[in-house]
Amino acid sequence: ADQEDKPHVAVLANSGLGHVVPLLEFSKRLVFGHGFRVTFLVVTTVDPNPAQDQLLKSPGLPHDLHVLGLPAVDTAFVVPEDSRLLTSICLIVEASLKSLKATLIELSCLRALVVDLFCTQAFDVAAELSIPTYSFFTTSATMLAFSLYLPTLDREVTGELVDLPGPIQVPGCRPVQQEDLVDQLKDPRNEDYRWLLYNISRLPMAAGIFLNTWEGLEPGALRVLREDSFYRQVPAPPVHAIGPLMHEDSNGEGLRSTDIECLAWLDGQPEESVVFVSLGSGGTLTREQQVEMAWGLEMSRQRFLWIVRKPTDASAAAAFFNVGSNKEDDPTKYLPQGFLEKTRGVGMVVPSWAAQVAILSHPSIGAFLSHCGWNSSLESLTKGVPMIAWPLYAEQRMIAAMLAEDLGIAMRPSVEKGRKVVGREEIERLVRAVVSGEEGKRMRRRAREIRESSIESLGPGGSSHASLAAVCEDWKTTKCRGSEGELC
Numbered sequence: 001a002d003q004e005d006k007p008h009v010a011v012l013a014n015s016g017l018g019h020v021v022p023l024l025e026f027s028k029r030l031v032f033g034h035g036f037r038v039t040f041l042v043v044t045t046v047d048p049n050p051a052q053d054q055l056l057k058s059p060g061l062p063h064d065l066h067v068l069g070l071p072a073v074d075t076a077f078v079v080p081e082d083s084r085l086l087t088s089i090c091l092i093v094e095a096s097l098k099s100l101k102a103t104l105i106e107l108s109c110l111r112a113l114v115v116d117l118f119c120t121q122a123f124d125v126a127a128e129l130s131i132p133t134y135s136f137f138t139t140s141a142t143m144l145a146f147s148l149y150l151p152t153l154d155r156e157v158t159g160e161l162v163d164l165p166g167p168i169q170v171p172g173c174r175p176v177q178q179e180d181l182v183d184q185l186k187d188p189r190n191e192d193y194r195w196l197l198y199n200i201s202r203l204p205m206a207a208g209i210f211l212n213t214w215e216g217l218e219p220g221a222l223r224v225l226r227e228d229s230f231y232r233q234v235p236a237p238p239v240h241a242i243g244p245l246m247h248e249d250s251n252g253e254g255l256r257s258t259d260i261e262c263l264a265w266l267d268g269q270p271e272e273s274v275v276f277v278s279l280g281s282g283g284t285l286t287r288e289q290q291v292e293m294a295w296g297l298e299m300s301r302q303r304f305l306w307i308v309r310k311p312t313d314a315s316a317a318a319a320f321f322n323v324g325s326n327k328e329d330d331p332t333k334y335l336p337q338g339f340l341e342k343t344r345g346v347g348m349v350v351p352s353w354a355a356q357v358a359i360l361s362h363p364s365i366g367a368f369l370s371h372c373g374w375n376s377s378l379e380s381l382t383k384g385v386p387m388i389a390w391p392l393y394a395e396q397r398m399i400a401a402m403l404a405e406d407l408g409i410a411m412r413p414s415v416e417k418g419r420k421v422v423g424r425e426e427i428e429r430l431v432r433a434v435v436s437g438e439e440g441k442r443m444r445r446r447a448r449e450i451r452e453s454s455i456e457s458l459g460p461g462g463s464s465h466a467s468l469a470a471v472c473e474d475w476k477t478t479k480c481r482g483s484e485g486e487l488c
């Protein structure tokens, strides 16, 4: 069919990599699997963002997927210095979405708009234009259940959540330990908390919520969201589990020279022998922790591939806004003296950024030490790789608990009393246990079962495939309004 004849959907992502990746994959699926034309709207800033550019400017994107950056926001004007991560993201989004109405009018005849979790201002704009609007929730179903309960917690708990006497009870979910709480909730007076609450409180405005998960991975949380009386009263919009959505670069055209070097190095290592250490798009370690990490890896005598960043004591997400930039990135300047020499041949160190999915797909990878971002967690699960959970910020501690305690595919480090960092001995122990111990073997078997269930869910007749197909059928039969306001 002619491009113009295809039903048209717009997808809106904030600029964070962990959001762009799954929303872009979602868009590709609409194009390849369901015959849509998609305009991918993305919040951009004037700052360089090489990793984002690499994804969005890839020559491999399909013809029917049109990437349209919203006018670039000047962060220096919009984000006060010392703003926390979520506040910065949301202020950028707020500034960026000022142009959304005009953009949507221009696009005309949209069957639906699908918006990122932190772009909920778009609900109002789309409502004015009578465009059905869906949310894309970028983390787990368990987190969605927790999030939908958060406004109630906020109303009913006097004082702070961290001061409650026992774990936090969430309808239908495993109680949440205070130490695992979403970062922003640990101090409800901060602005990050207000932004989180703002976006979450608006979720019920969505016509439906897409989740990057699948029935076989989180059956309990999905059932609860659909059936539990609390969520029926909210009311929670219909949830559509359509995952896993992952950035697979099947012909390798997105690989940089450092990626090719990594993969070649992995080719020379024995099967399932390498621990891959990577902390998401923005994660950074404190200086003290980075020293322990380095010597812990060295002491483990296991092979490792470490995506390393300049340590900082200022924030655990210090690299977030310049993802993939090699600025100031010479590891010899910030890794402990002697480390590179001592580990030559056993370990490989790559500054800043590498093609994570391609690495996790390599048969030499035996374990993944990850910050437990939801995308990274899904990538590890769907490649059958057991994990060392190293949560840093946002909801990562809750995901780590789920990976370790519910799914049994991750180990969590413990911190010695009186210390702020995970010691090198503990790192050594964990790396050995996961790469070459019995515990690691058990976790790998479990991760492989999960991988099988993810493949099933996406195949013909699989639950995720059917879920998305049902919504797409709905969209195809929806009437929409053209640029003159006429129904078409």
Ligand code: UDP
Residues within 6 Å of the ligand: 016, 017, 018, 019, 021, 247, 278, 279, 280, 281, 282, 307, 352, 353, 354, 355, 356, 357, 372, 373, 374, 375, 376, 377, 379
């Ligand atoms: N990623 C990557 N290379 C890196 C670091 C991250 O390709 O060196 C990708 C990773 O595969 C994932 C995304 O960036 O798809 C990060 O998303 P996630 O939800 O794991 O964490 P976030 O960055 O949002 O905290």
